[in-house]
Amino acid sequence: MSVLPPENTMPPTTGLSRRFSVAPMMDWTTPHFRYLARLLSRxxxxxxxxxxxxxxxxGDTQRFLRHDPAEYPLALQLGGSxxxxxxxxxxxxxxxxxxxVNLNVGCPSDRVQNNMIGACLMGHPDKVAEGVSAxxxxxNLPVTVKHRIGINGxxxxxxxxEFVEKVAAAGCRxxxxxxxIAILEGLSPKENRDIPPLKYDWVYRLKQTYPDLEIIINGGIKTFDECHDHLQHTDGVMLGREAYHNPWLLAGVDPEFFGERAPVQTRHEALRAMIPFIESELERGVFLTHISRHLLGLFHGIPGGRQFRRYISENAHKRGAGIEVIQAALEKVREHENPAIAEA
Structure with missing residues (x-):
């Protein structure tokens, strides 16, 4: 099967850094959220x-792989075996x-287990190694693996x-x-993100045991202070839910971890910068609510943030809703001129 890439495809970024990343999350890390995230951190x-x-x-290959060049650096996560x-x-x-390109060996849902996808592959390191080698x-892209520290049993x-060594021998670095761990029977995917205890020391120990491998730590990380603690022992940190629910945190990443000025200095500036993208998506026939749901956390924790979220929630789903809904919601929050790093 021959599939042509979109015309806006650009060559991969050189010097890819995994010092700070946002985790792949179903229904959350869509192109619309990723565009916002990139406005906040280069x-x-x-x-x-x-x-x-x-x-x-x-399926519809073009739809699944569609992205904007503004999202780079960007990794594709695959599920399969x-x-x-x-x-x-x-x-x-x-x-x-x-x-x-990243292989998912961590998702614990029943649906993916039945198709030999996700965390169940922790029990089949040879199969993972075979897939990684292929x-x-x-x-020529880097091939990485995202996995749990184990599964029940x-x-x-x-x-x-054993898992790490076999996959590393196949070429994964x-x-x-x-x-x-992921508990494959009896817990929902949501419960699997909270109930099994975090064992950060195991990830630290992996880095100590295999110093030539790049080890990125993920799970329950919420603050920059925690990130710095983890970076004393690992090569990078990956945040998930915190980065989605409180995306303004990302505006502090470039100053905090890369020594560069934040791309935007206020939440208002970030949202105004996103308006042309939102308008172009609306022109493509995308419903406003499919975009606006990813903006709800932008004013998390500041005066007017609740009114911002309420206005969008009450109006974005209405027939014919357009950019005026976002503009009206933005007026519910007073603009602050504090530097991004101070607010993150």
Whole structure:
């Protein structure tokens, strides 16, 4: 099957940094959220939602891989276990201009387990290694793996090391480690993000045991102070829910971790910068609510933020709702001129 990439594809970013990244999150890290995130930070590495190999090969490939060049650096996360399909999709990732292709070995949902996708693959390190090897052979992009520290029934330190060693032997040099096991029966995906205890020390120990591998830590991280603590022991930090629910935190990333001025200095400036993108999406036929739901956390924790969220929630879903809803919501919040890093 031949699939042409979009005309706006650009070559992958050189010197990719994983020092700070935002986790792939289903229904959340869509192109609309990623565009906002990139307005707030030039250096944060962004990830797509997980896309299954079957969806890419047999579905609407253009729709699943569509992104704006403004989102770079950007990684594609794949869900799958068949080596040939993973290789085919890794080629598509390169063709469409992504900077990295990542394999999901951490999602615990029943639906993906039934298709040998996600955390259940922790129990099949040879299969993961086979898939990673095929992906590496198929693309010049970095191939990375995001995984748990174990699954129920396979949760010992030695079993974690076996997994890492086999996948590393296949050529993977970067492991993004969610510092919890996944419990595959009896817990929902949401419960699997909270109930199994965090074991950050295991991730630190992985870096100590395999110093030549790049180890990125993920799971329950909320503040820059926590990030700095983790960076004493690992190569990078990945934030998930906190970065989504409080996206203004990202405006502090470039000054805090990369020594550069923030791209925007106020939340108002960020949202105004997004208006042309929102208008272009509306012209494509996208409903405003599909975009605006990712903006609700932008004014989290400041006076007027609740009114901003309420106005959008009450009006964005209405028939014919357009950019005027965003502009009216913005007027509910008084603009502050404090530097981004002070507000993050």
């Amino acid at each position: 250096h944060t590495l962004l990830y797509t939602e997980m896309v299954t190999t079957g969806a890419l090969i047999h 068949h080596a040939g399909e993973l290789a085919q999709c890794a080629k598509l990732a390169e063709q469409f201009g992504f900077d990295e 992906m590496i052979d198929a693309t 396979r949760e010992s330190w030695d079993e974690l090391c 970067t492991f993004i480690v969610h510092a919890r």
